[in-house]
Amino acid sequence: MLTGLSPCDHCGQHTSNFCSRCRKTTFCCADCQKLSWPDHKLVCSPRVFICNSPTAGQTVFASVDVNKSSIIIAEKPLLRSSEIQFDDLCKVLDDLPASKLNAFFNFADVYSGGVTVDEARKSIREMEVRRRRGKNPDATAERIEVERMFNVQQSCVGILRTNTIPIAASSPGMEDEHGLYSILCRINHSCFPNAIYSWRPDLQKHVLVAIQDITAGDEIFVSYIDVWFGRDERQRRLREGFMFDCKCARCEGLDGDVNSHRATAFRTVEAIYASSEPSAPLASAMGLVDAIEIVINSGISTPFNLKQLHADAQYFFGQAGKEEEELYHRSQVLAYENIIIGV
Incomplete structure (x- = not known):
């Protein structure tokens, strides 16, 4: 492990050079920064920032005042899939550049148990090879490696099941997809949301729009469900679909x-x-x-x-x-x- 160095957001090479704008992401050279900019600019956006919360994890806040009906950000998915099946996911993840793979695993604690992003990629590639060959070894000598790959598999599927956003089908008869986003998937729920997101087929992006005036420093909220449901029905849907009880002012009667x-x-x-x-x-x-x-x-x-x-x-x-x-x-x-x- 190289002390004080972080992987380049594009190629993965360890470096100490931070983005001069956000001072959070590292790039080994100007070429990598330029190539990564279409994705990095969304994380580096001056209109929002992500903050760690001890109770709600990583949450999204407005860094500037945003007027009602204004676009806050437009974000491309890190990956998109019609079904959450791990065999297909292996191939998708194996093809991701280092920057997107790092962002993907930021949604889960894959580092517990000593699994690094590089090791996760290695395991994913190995699982993809085994899938193509139709092999699933269970020999005792390989038990530890199989268990490690299983932990990575569980993390990958868990990320998609709990963090993706529906993408409407582009035409009738086509299957709906789900997308994983660096910023949008971190926005918390409220039954009194101040923003909504919608899929823009022309841009191939999800667009986050303010539905009321938002002041710099305010947390951004969207509703994960239809806002017209009564409290009991909202709580039931949130509990079954997202595994939490809403404590917003509307639900608490505050x-x-x-x-x-x-x-x-x-x-x-x-x-x-x-x-x-x-x-x-x-x-x-x-x-x-x-x-x-x-x-x-x-x-x-x-x-x-x-x-x-x-x-x-x-x-x-x-x-x-x-x-x-x-x-x-x-x-x-x-x-x-x-x-x-x-x-």
Whole structure:
């Protein structure tokens, strides 16, 4: 081990030369820094920074003031996969450059038990070779190495299962994918989010957009689930899908006077959805029109939830045969879609 040296973010060669901008990432030469810049600039972004928290792990904060509807960052996935299967993952990881492999393993403690990134890559390559040959040795002499490879395998699959973000299929009939991101996958959940991310097929990136004004130093939050669910349903989905109980102000009932009208608005909208019946489409549509006004007046009028409400209103007006109203709400869906994707 070379004391005081770190692997180059691009080629892996040990060096003491840090990026002059962020002073956190090392590059052995200017060429490696230039080649790595398309990915490194996202981590080196002056608009966000990642901070270690003793209770929440690595979390993302705004380093500058961000206006509502502004793009915070746009990030390419480190890797993307349609299914979380380790055999396929071996090949994907084996092809990753050193910079992306380091970023991948930053999501898990692969170093416990003495497994370094270089050793992990070696194990991944060996597992890929064994997979191609159809061999899975279990001889006693190789037991330690097999156990080590198994630990790496568990880390890799665990990373994908707990940290990836869905990528919408590019066309009907195609399978949805999941992507792993250096920054976006570190953003914590809140049922009162201040940002949303959406996939931009034209950029092949996920774009993070502020849905309310964010002050420098504020933590950035997104919602991992639909914000319209009631508390019990939200907690159930978070527990089953993400293995945690949400302690945000909305779930804990700690909104206070400032946000009490927001909580009331959420409960009102939840009640409208709960009582909406296909047999009464016009009543459902009119209820959603009222909900849109409630949301706008309550301070939770984000492009994301307004798009959803208008889309549902459009559907119910269509079911009720109200063509003019249906067309109006369709136009509103398109307008809010443009805001969400940053057009």
